[in-house]
Amino acid sequence: MAFKGAIVVDIEKCKGCSVCVANCPTQTIALAKKVNSKGYPYCYMENPDNCTGCGNCATVCPDSVITVYRVKI
Amino acid sequence: MDIKDIIKPENFVYGKSKVLTDTVMHYCPGCSHGVVHKILAEVIEEMGIQDKTIGISPVGCAVFAYKYIDIDWQQAAHGRAPALATATKRLYPDKYVVAYQGDGDLASIGTAEIMHACNRGENIVVIFINNAIYGMTGGQMAPTTLLGMKTATTPYGRRADLNGYPLKITELIAQLEGTCYVTRQSVQNPGSVRKAKKAIRKAFENSALKKGTSFVEIVSTCNSNWKMTPVKANKWMEENMFPFYPLGDIKDR
Numbered sequence: 001m002a003f004k005g006a007i008v009v010d011i012e013k014c015k016g017c018s019v020c021v022a023n024c025p026t027q028t029i030a031l032a033k034k035v036n037s038k039g040y041p042y043c044y045m046e047n048p049d050n051c052t053g054c055g056n057c058a059t060v061c062p063d064s065v066i067t068v069y070r071v072k073i
Numbered sequence: 074m075d076i077k078d079i080i081k082p083e084n085f086v087y088g089k090s091k092v093l094t095d096t097v098m099h100y101c102p103g104c105s106h107g108v109v110h111k112i113l114a115e116v117i118e119e120m121g122i123q124d125k126t127i128g129i130s131p132v133g134c135a136v137f138a139y140k141y142i143d144i145d146w147q148q149a150a151h152g153r154a155p156a157l158a159t160a161t162k163r164l165y166p167d168k169y170v171v172a173y174q175g176d177g178d179l180a181s182i183g184t185a186e187i188m189h190a191c192n193r194g195e196n197i198v199v200i201f202i203n204n205a206i207y208g209m210t211g212g213q214m215a216p217t218t219l220l221g222m223k224t225a226t227t228p229y230g231r232r233a234d235l236n237g238y239p240l241k242i243t244e245l246i247a248q249l250e251g252t253c254y255v256t257r258q259s260v261q262n263p264g265s266v267r268k269a270k271k272a273i274r275k276a277f278e279n280s281a282l283k284k285g286t287s288f289v290e291i292v293s294t295c296n297s298n299w300k301m302t303p304v305k306a307n308k309w310m311e312e313n314m315f316p317f318y319p320l321g322d323i324k325d326r
């Protein structure tokens with residue numbers, strides 16, 4: 001069974017720690033070139049087509065700013 | 074498939090626990106404390122014990138834990154969380170009481186309190202964040218600091234002849250009759266986060282069964298005082314902390 005996923009990042013609360021990026025198995029996410037109002041580069045889906053909705057990024061995020069969605073395809 | 078068609082309530086699989094408040098945590102980016110707060114909140118949510126749990130926050134970076142996890146809290150003097158947890162549990166035997174402590178707090182100034190609370194077998198949960206350093210005060214050596222590890226007070230690395238040996242307090246605690254469950258976990262990747270969460274859940278369940286003290290060490294990072302990026306700190310922890318502080322259950326009865 002295959003899954004297609006997507007995440008939503010609470011950009012203002014992201015601290016740009018990159019722990020999510022290091023734990024994404026599909027290289028979906030990266031830190032943005034832009035920063036939020038606190039000055040942190042925030043996590044975003046650079047390659048949204050890759051996301052399987054596995055939830056790894058959200059599981060390791062220390063600030064609980066990632067919400068994960070997934071559909072069966 | 075369009076992202077908009079995926080991001081719909083019916084496709085939700087994972088998000089922030091309802092037991093976490095909306096307050097932005099003061100922790101440095103990538104700090105292990107945040108991950109442990111999250112899984113503690115998730116266990117409380119999943120067990121449906123939000124109004125039955127009392128937390129005891131420490132002195133250390135986690136001093137403000139009460140702002141982030143939406144349960145009742147008390148804040149203890151440095152190292153005294155096990156004493157306050159004892160009193161709280163004895164006054165409210167039907168509540169779940171969890172002491173959350175750092176390694177400076179638990180293994181240094183509070184050694185007496187933790188040893189005796191565990192030896193008495195108080196029906197409490199202890200979560201022990203071992204980042205091998207005094208995080209809050211600027212990175213001084215802790216009893217748990219590894220040999221050779223550079224800190225503000227051991228700028229050339231910890232030396233056994235001068236500073237003594239790193240303390241495996243969790244192994245000592247496992248020796249005490251009063252403890253029923255003593256385990257060492259970590260939270261640097263999805264698998265370890267899930268295991269640590271299971272351990273915390275088990276600790277809370279033991280509390281309800283009145284089995285004695287459950288003690289969950291989380292080998293952690295303090296990337297700011299280790300002077301590494303969060304990702305590098307996680308790797309350094311795996312390579313240097315895990316050989317000395319091996320993960321897994323030390324006691325389970």
Ligand SMILES: Cc1ncc(C[n+]2csc(CCOP(=O)(O)OP(=O)(O)O)c2C)c(N)n1
Binds near residue numbers: 178182
């Ligand atoms: C009685 C007393 N002594 C010393 C201090 C200073 N102090 C504050 S936090 C801390 C150490 C915290 O280290 P740890 O428990 O490892 O927590 P971390 O910040 O690393 O999570 C110390 C010594 C204090 N607040 N009170």
Ligand code: SF4
Binds near residue numbers: 009013014017019063
């Ligand atoms: S782990 Fe969380 S806080 Fe860190 S960069 Fe990713 S989304 Fe942001």
Ligand code: SF4
Binds near residue numbers: 005058
């Ligand atoms: S849900 Fe999985 S695949 Fe999607 S961004 Fe997060 S870690 Fe990567």
Ligand code: SF4
Binds near residue numbers: 204295
């Ligand atoms: S000083 Fe260390 S323990 Fe404290 S919040 Fe920063 S990274 Fe975490």
Ligand SMILES: [Mg+2]
Binds near residue numbers: 175176207215
């Ligand atoms: Mg510490």
